[in-house]
Amino acid sequence: MMDFDEALEQFDPALGLEVHVELNTATKMFCGCPAAFGGEPNTHVCPTCLGLPGSMPVVNGKAVESAIRIGLALNCSIAEWCRFARKNYFYPDMPKNFQTSQYDEPIAFDGYLDVDVEGETFRVEIERAHMEEDTGKSTHVGGTTGRIHGAEYSLVDYNRAGIPLIEIVTRPIVGAGVKAPLVARAYVQQLRDLILALGVSEARMDQGNLRADVNLSLAPKGSDRLGTRSETKNVNSFRSVERAVRYEISRHAAILAAGDAVVQETRHWHEDTGITTSGREKSDAEDYRYFPEPDLVPVAPSAQWVEELRGTLPENPTAKRARLQAEWGFSDLEMRDTVGAGALGLVEETITAGAAPQAARKWWLSELARRANEEGVELSDLAITPAQVARIQALVDEGKVNDKLARQVFDGVLAGEGEPDAVVEARGLAIVSDDGALSAAVDDAIAANPDVAEKIRGGKVAAAGALIGAVMKQMRGQADAGRVRELILEKLGAGEG
Amino acid sequence: MSDITRDEVAHLADLARIDLSEAEIDKLAPQLAVILEAIDSIADVATDDIPPTSHAVPLTNVFREDVVRPGLTAEQALAGAPATEDQRFLVPRILGED
Amino acid sequence: MSDLTRRSAAELAAALADGETSSVALTRAHLDRIAAVDGAVHAYLHVDAEGALAAARESDERRARGESASRLDGVPIAVKDVLTTVGMPTTCGSRILEGWVPPYDATVVARLRAGGLPLLGKTNMDEFAMGSSTEHSAYGPTHNPWDLERIPGGSGGGSAAAVSAFAAPLALGTDTGGSIRQPAAVTGSVGVKPTYGGISRYGLVAMANSLDQVGPVTRTVLDAALLHELIGGHDPLDSTSIDQPVPDVVGAAEQGATGDLRGLRVGVVKELTGEGYQAGVQQRFDETVALLVEAGAEVVEVSCPHFVHALAAYYLIMPSEASSNLARFDAMRYGLRVEPEGVEAPSAEEVMRATRDAGFGDEVKRRIILGTYALSSGYYDAYYGRAQQIRTLISRDFAAAFEQADVLVSPTAPTTAFKLGEKLDDPLAMYLNDLATIPANLAGVPGISVPAGLADGLPVGFQVLAPALADDRVYRVGAAVETALTGRWGGPLLDQAPALPTTEVAR
Structure with a gap:
């Protein structure tokens, strides 16, 4: 690890952020199952989101509407015609072993979000925002509790499978220098504010409604080439976004300074220790074999619809x-x-x-x-x-x-x-406003502090503080200090001028 | 373009998650080569200005109302599963995490 | 009562309406026929006698109340095992789905049930509909009722054999590259591939989503039209379903049966005749074209120059889509789970690989590997992308041809039924069976195959193709051909089929 400031004397960081937003539609992306969080395991499922043989997807129009509104709010162009595509890879929590997503024809593209970082405005360019579906959830049993490594088997619940996601991808963010961690954090925060204002998601990072992947690479200062990047997955709080960027900058810098090459890989963020660890290496073997989803027809939002939606933007x-x-x-x-x-x-x-x-x-x-x-x-x-x-x-x-x-x-x-x-x-926290009890306490305080009382009588109103403190102590704080002061001054015949 | 080697077949089988035996690979490679050679005839047929057809019938914007429809019960969902536990699908240990 | 099984579905519907017979009687007659001949034919993978009879009883009760759920209420039907059915297994002819009972009905199956048709059972097919002979079924081949040593076509050989063996009056098939029409041709039955999107695919276990279509398998053109009318029409669960009324296919079949084709322009597709077509097949085709002229049609020759590339495009698009569709069979949620041998505590990954190796047959693996190859990065443009461009060219060929002709015609299959085992180890020779049927799937247009006679004692099919959404035209022309030829033969072609060996039925 290289010291953060030292790293930035030698290198320019390039950031990239991929944020997944889980929409708050009533139903899933491609079927009529409830998209609500939780539920008894495997109760929000049907043939389509379970990927049963013969089932077919039908697009949730409301999800398309939300996607377009997000795109417009991010100053994107909206595709006049676009398709869904299959991203093919095997994983047990993905029922069809392909994810229905969008590939080279996203619903929204070429936008930006201006974020405020310590009073300075930073323009983050948005490459694309596209629609896709979420996966199911696995629980790993045996071995170290809950960890995937060493588990004996896993249990899968498909309630989450098929919930609509919008993936928002930035262009490489360069030139942020030492502010890169803050820019990353501010971007995610202000994106979340925007999503909340649009009302399209609960956008709670702790519940996974909003999930950020942080890509980072370093290039020697002054070079206009991008370095090899790492992708840190599922960084699930604003603070962690900032910390993960800082960490990766220091990590990359140390590797590069030692003359080694950064490995292109996914990395896992560990909230507790504040470090990232190596995940899967991104090899050439990774081949998603994208092709247009033949069971869905193209989405071609009319200019009129897009303008109507523009009118609903916050x-x-x-x-x-x-x-x-x-x-x-x-x-x-x-x-x-x-x-x-x-x-x-x-x-x-x-x-x-x-x-x-x-x-x-x-x-x-x-x-x-x-x-x-x-x-x-x-x-x-x-x-x-x-x-x-x-x-x-x-x-x-x-x-x-x-x-x-x-x-x-x-x-x-x-x-x-x-x-x-x-x-x-x-x-029992209410202030005692019963003047009887208060009055008795004031009397006690005057009796116990005759010197102070005398000063007050003599016009040194400022001395009342000591008596007020005594009363408040006796009342265990549950008194209105202003009222106590009034009573003291009243009883001692001293006015405020 | 039509040459397909044993190694390629093995790699494709890996991508497709099929545990092909050596004998199966030996048999498949030449068969695929013959098929691919026949298919190669289309390489020069279409020029780049021809738009691709992904859907035979030109429909667009087929959307569903965002209204909940009854789905399956957990019993129905799990009925065909090779193994279950706690109302979930029991699957063998998963390697790595995406 | 065996004569009940020889009648057409339209005749059976009329007999039910007249009270001449009951649904229970004719359902039982067909169950008996299945028991008698299916040992030899093996058209069925599953027979649901109990369920069929229960539905038949309900149908009879409805009739007794003076009600009817559809024109075919009470007429039994067989369903290809690629369509999901509640209460009956759906295996797609694959080991990997052995014993799987779906928790939902395909839309077409739901429409059959709603129309009051008793479901006799599920018919045999090439595994996941991949094949032209039914030999790729994991549960053994179906035999052609005309010659038990020969293939019944495929992939829907089970449905075609069931109707041509009189083991069902009606059946449902699916057609991705000819799987309804080619089996109809080689078994002397009628098969229709409707316009893509004309009939719901929801619940059809997809081979190639952009090509698959459900359709009727019957013995007469009118029966096919009645079935088409019942199962067709918009389905909100299928995004590619066309939201328009079903063309008047029944009316068209009735009109065609008058034998008058005056004013109709028929195009003979130059690229789908001649070289590569068996002499007897070509002869029957030429004779049938002559009959159309006699019926008043004007016949022209049309050229569809890109059809020669249809097979290549098909064998890129179909495996590509199939490789992705079949990824879901992974031993996690349903179907077969096989643990690799000699591996202690195997991972999910290892179980997937072992299961997919054990559960899929050779042809399925061949196509998955081919499709994986065609979609992989670096090849996509050269293969899948190029094939989609060929689709455009083929659609343009159709559009140009339909400027000159109202319908196009060709032999359905280049040969009559070949012997079981003959082409099993030569995939390319097997693929050539679909030469004439594939263009319609690539362009989404409707097609029918009707019997055109025999060549060397085996049936030959005549194919009629029409523009998308003009399904009524294939029924009109198909019915005219049927009327002319049955008149000439003195009865349906299937009357000439040899009697099948029967097993004694214990009742």
């Missing part, structure tokens, strides 16, 4: 960011941090749910970002919704809890104890 992401920043009154730095943390959508939804912009930003970027970081997960993977965050802020605004108690409400919600109000109730 706002352009760059324009949208500018609009939101203005609406929310965020500084450039605040906006950049929000986008960089992958929190734009979450903050937006929280604001939509009623929270003030700064409050929404504060919770996601401080409190929740800290927790996500501790757990090593994405913000979006935390077990809390924007609506819940907005509700907690509302409790603060209503004076039912203070910021400190609010953190305990977050604890409860994240621990699965239910909605914020239920957590407040169950944990």
Whole structure:
């Protein structure tokens, strides 16, 4: 491994990203089985998605619509005429031993996505977006639990087989230099935001709705040739995308610097150790024998249909960011941090749910970002919704809890104890607003601290802090500090001017 | 173009996942050579400006509504399986991962 | 009651409608006939006496209520073993699918059931429909009822032999390069390959998806039309199915039977006659063309120069598609699973290889390897791509020929039935059987084969081809040929077939 910065003094990285998006259609790509996640094993199946002899595919029109909308949102040209093709290779989780995909005639091609990286706009060119079907899922039994190596046998569930996927492939991204890991991360994040805005997928990386393969190669600085690339498969979080790129840059650099050749191969990303390991070597023997799927007829979207779909697109992401920043009154730095943390959508939804912009930003970027970081997960993977965050802020605004108690409400919600109000109730976190109890506590504090009380009486209002602290301590924090202050000043006959 | 060697047949059998015996390969190679020689007659027939026909009937845009249709029960799905366990298809250990 | 089996399906339907007989009686008569002759013919791979009789009883009950599910309600039928059937095995003539009972019906099978036709059983075929003789069935060959030493054609030799041995009045076949028409020709029966997309392929275990088509196998042209009408029409489960009404094939067959072909232009395809055609076959063909002239048709010679390349294009496209279609037979989800010998705890990969070697026959392996070769990178353009261009040229030849003629005609097969075993080790000679039938599959146009007489005591077929969607024309001309020739022969050609040895039926 070569130090990252040193690697980039010697080499220029070229990135390529292949992102698979699982669509949220009601049914699968080529049959009427439910495309819903999960289900009892082998219950979302029919002759077609099981690949039974004699079965035939019929294209889900809604999936084509989603594919075109994704293509348009990525500024792609939409094919006037294109076909599905068979990608032939054997694997037990693929029922027909070919994947129905698209080959040289993708539904969308030649587009781009402008991504923001630390305030700078980077244009990522999109080579193509095409439609295909997902595979089944294998569970490996025996040997080291769950690992494929050493397993005695495997069990296959075909519920996932045939779920529509859109594969989005970038052109080689060059010139990012030291920012390559950030560009990769930002691209995946902002692509996800776009997919969510289109409403075509749940786009949850932890559930595999959005899966990224990261291709990387290095070339000697100043050379315009691309080096040999590695393909790191199934990198399943934004953070991991960034880390995997960093890792591969250091790994490639060390190999090249030693005068060795990088092997063209697929690699596996290990989330726990933060490294990649060698997978399958891409040899010449790999031959998918693509040919047009004879059981499906060509897809030829009319210009009218494409224009209708263009009309349904969400706002352009760059324009949208500018609009939101203005609406929310965020500084450039605040906006950049929000986008960089992958929190734009979450903050937006929280604001939509009623929270003030700064409050929404504060919770996601401080409190929740800290927790996500501790757990090593994405913000979006935390077990809390924007609506819940907005509700907690509302409790603060209503004076039912203070910021400190609010953190305990977050604890409860994240621990699965239910909605914020239920957590407040169950944990007894509400601020005591009963003036009787509060008044008694204030009296106690005055009695216990006569010197301080005297100072306050004498007009040194600033000394009230010590008494407030004592009251809050006695109330175990469940009091509104503002009210406590009022009571103290009232009882000691001191006014605020 | 029509020459097909034993090694090529073995490679194709590998791609097609058929465990051909040496004797089968010996028999197949010359047969395929004869067939390919007959087929080679088309090499010069069509010039590049002739569009290929992949579908005999020129239909386009045949789509299905995105509406769930009843499929098979797990029992029906698994009825023909050589082996099952826990309502899943039991398959021998899988080598490598794609 | 044996005379029931000699009647046409149209006659049986009429007898049922008149109350002259019952579905149970004629289903039983056919089951008896199967029991008596199938030992010698081996047309069936599976006979479902119980299921057929149950369906027959339901049909009779319907009639008793004054209802009828279709014009053929109660007339039994045999189904080629390449179509999926609930409750009956579907093996495609292959060891790899031995005993597999599908959990779903092919659309055409569902339409038969809905029309009230009792399903007698599943008929023999070359493995995965790959062959022209039925000798490539893993379960032993079918024998030609005209001469048990000879092939019944293929791949649908079982269906053709079943109707020509009077072991079924109707059967379903499938035709990828001639598998309905060539068996019809060599067994003296009628076979129709409809327009591609005219009949649903859902549930047809594909050999070559872009060429396969389901069609009727019968003894008369009218019977074929009645069956076509029942199974045809749009199916939303087949994306290549044409969303248009079925042409009036029954009306066309009835019109043709009047024997009047005035105003019809008939094109004799120059490239599908002469050299390579057995003398007796050519003779019967020429005589039949003369009859068309007598019936008032205008006959012209047309040239389809690219037809000579049809066979080569076919033997690239078909194996390519087949190699991919047959990849699913891998011992994981259904069918045979064979563990390699001497390997402890074999991997999925090794089990796949061993199973596919043990489960597929020689011809299937030959075509899978050929198709894998034609699709592999570096060869795609030279082979598969080029073959698809030839398809375009052949379609253009058809289009030009149909400018000059309403239908095209040729002998169906270049020879009469050859002896079992004669061409088994010469794949290329076997492939030449399909010379005249393949162009129609490549272009998707409809074709019929009707009996044209005998050569050296064996049946010869006459093929009529029409433009896509004009299936009615092949019925009209086919029926006219049938009327003229049966008039001349004093009865159907099959009346001249020798009696089959029968096995005593214990009842």
